[in-house]
Amino acid sequence: MIEVNELTKRYGGTTAVKDLTFTVRPGQVTGFLGPNGSGKSTTLRMILGLHQPTSGTVTVDGRPFRDRPRGLRQVGSLLDAHEVHGGRGAAAQLHALARGNRIPRGRVDAVLGEVGLTEVAGRRIGGFSLGMKQRLGIASALLGDPPVLLFDEPLNGLDPEGVRWVRGLFRRLAAEGRTVFVSSHLMSEMEHTADALIVIGGGELIAAEGLTEFSARGTRQSVTVGTPAVTALGDLLTAEGATVHADGDRLTVTGLTANRVGEIALAHRLPLHHLSADSASLEEAFMELTADSVQYLAGEPR
Helix, strand or coil: CEEEEEEEEEECCEEEEEEEEEEECCCEEEEEECCCCCCHHHHHHHHCCCCCCCEEEEEECCECHHHCCCHHHCEEEECCCCCCCCCCEHHHHHHHHHHHCCCCCHHHHHHHHHHCCHHHCCCEHHHCCHHHHHHHHHHHHHCCCCCEEEEECCCCCCCHHHHHHHHHHHHHHHHCCCEEEEECCCHHHHHHHCCEEEEEECCEEEEEEEHHHHHHCCCCCEEEEECCCHHHHHHHHHHCCCEEEEECCEEEEECCCHHHHHHHHHHCCCCCCEEEEECCCHHHHHHHHCHHHCCEECCEEC
């Protein structure tokens, strides 16, 4: 379990993280989301003791990570796949990590096999593609068979097969009772993988809740309507303040609930062949709820 309590980090006059409090629990995959510059990487580095908090505390299974002499047995992490000695072979890199953490040599072969790098174990890492480096980083995180795992953008550079493999890996690790904390900007993958979410913006907490609950917080849910009276109903809904898009005999409506659409149709005796409320996607909810904390918006400096 990871427990963050009123965590703050300042760099001079800039506050990167402010009063963050959340818990990452075992037995589930927890997604860590936020716009660029929101403080995600800084938070992960404070969890791992790489950055010292200005104030507040962060513990892993009840203790600061810095207090653990053989960290890879407690926490496995992948922060940056490029932060590795390019002149070493993949197996040599893992053997060095194993020696420093008193991990049995047999674990090296085991994790190389698990991530699919056995055949290139002797190749220098400098010649690896980004996807191969990501797999090696995941192997490093798994090396100590730790109960807690942190991953920062682990899907970068992976092909579709690799993405599917990572998704299954995270689910399996969580099912084994481990704490799995994953930072990613790929909303579609988080939607398929995460059970819970920690969402931050501008260094502050926006949400700490289940995936379904967070997605439901988006107000831009849509309603799908099937009707032969497309034009008439569309005009009525628009007059009520809804945004309406027509496609054949279907309308997609945002800004009104399904109940309200049905009431308007009934009041004007317009027939409906279909009426359903479509759940807001994770991406839609994320974009809406983090809009005020976006620092870098394409084409529009903030």
